[in-house]
Amino acid sequence: MDNPVASAAAPERPEFAQWLNSLDVDQAQTAANVLAMAELLGAFVTVKSLANGRYVYASKGMDMLFERVESTIAGSTDADLMRIDEVQAMRRVEQAVMAQGHAVLSEHRMELGGRRREFSVARMALGGEHVMALWTERTDERHRETHLQRALQQIEQQQKTMEQLRRELQQGSGRDDVSGLYLRAQFDDQLLREIDLSTREHREFALVLIALDPLPPANAELGEEAQQRMLEGMGRMLRANTRAMDAACRVGPHHFAVLLSGVGLATAHARMEQLRRQCIAQIIVLNGHDLGLSLSMGVASFPHTASKQEELLHASQTAVQEAQRRGGNQVVLAPIPFATEI
Known part of the structure; x- marks a missing residue:
């Protein structure tokens, strides 16, 4: 019998509906709710099978991130999409998620489209065979933080100089x-x-x-x-x-x-x-x-x-x-x- 949550959650993605059908009703409902809320907030969502390392679901934002304009990254592995060091970093965190049994937040830097980009990725296990990940891009935020630190360093140096001049003048x-x-x-x-x-x-x-x-x-x-x-x-x-x-x-x-x-x-x-x-x-x-x-x-x-x-x-x-x-x-x-x- 088909899982009703699967048909309601992603009718346009048969590979995802098939995955949801493999879950019990409670797991499927949780997965569908998390996906819906995350995508409303602009997060990128993936679900990966641990059995073969292939994505069974990826939101449209992830497809655009990896420049899949006319297709989806669903069915691909990390090795199809990333450099070897990035693949290894992904695998280490997924192993930690399965070992610890709770959600894990990690930071990743990736080369995409010739540009260095930074992401916060929250992962949680779904059953014993899948991992769901919510990707949030932090590239612009990190750039702002870097510029802020530079500005603060300049202010600090100016304050030091002003105080030194003041002390010399008021001796x-x-x-x-x-x-x-x-x-x-x-x-x-x-x-x-x-x-x-x-x-x-x-x-x-x-x-x-x-x-x-x-x-x-x-x-x-x-x-x-x-x-x-x-x-x-x-x-x-x-x-x-x-x-x-x-x-x-x-x-x-x-x-x-x-x-x-x-x-x-x-x-x-x-x-x-x-x-x-x-x-x-x-x-x-x-x-x-x-x-x-x-x-x-x-x-x-x-x-x-x-x-x-x-x-x-x-x-x-x-x-x-x-x-x-x-x-x-x-x-x-x-x-x-x-x-x-x-």
């Missing part, structure tokens, strides 16, 4: 060697001056504390050099996004502070949110890896959040910790206390 300036920003001592002096000026002139300013979020595990393994690149990148971003009247400083191993002169809480929040977004888009490269720059920020305002130096620092530090508690990559405003009447 003896009292700035941090790594970030190029003022150090904690200058920050404390500037904060006192800003409090005094704002008190006398009855104006406000904002204090922003910034913490570098931890690197993702894959990048954290790059070690101290990765941390240095992050600090350099943070320095570049703060120097480019603060005014001459502001003060950007490195106040700890992974912490920074920014004084925004004459700026209120709402404006400070908007500016730091813009900086956060720019930092996410910033490319910081080490050994071909984009490290990513993620920040947690706490924004406090004088005199609305606090009117004393210690209280202002504490408020912004608490806001930073809250940003980190929420998972990082956040800008958190310190709350404005409201006096209660007795």
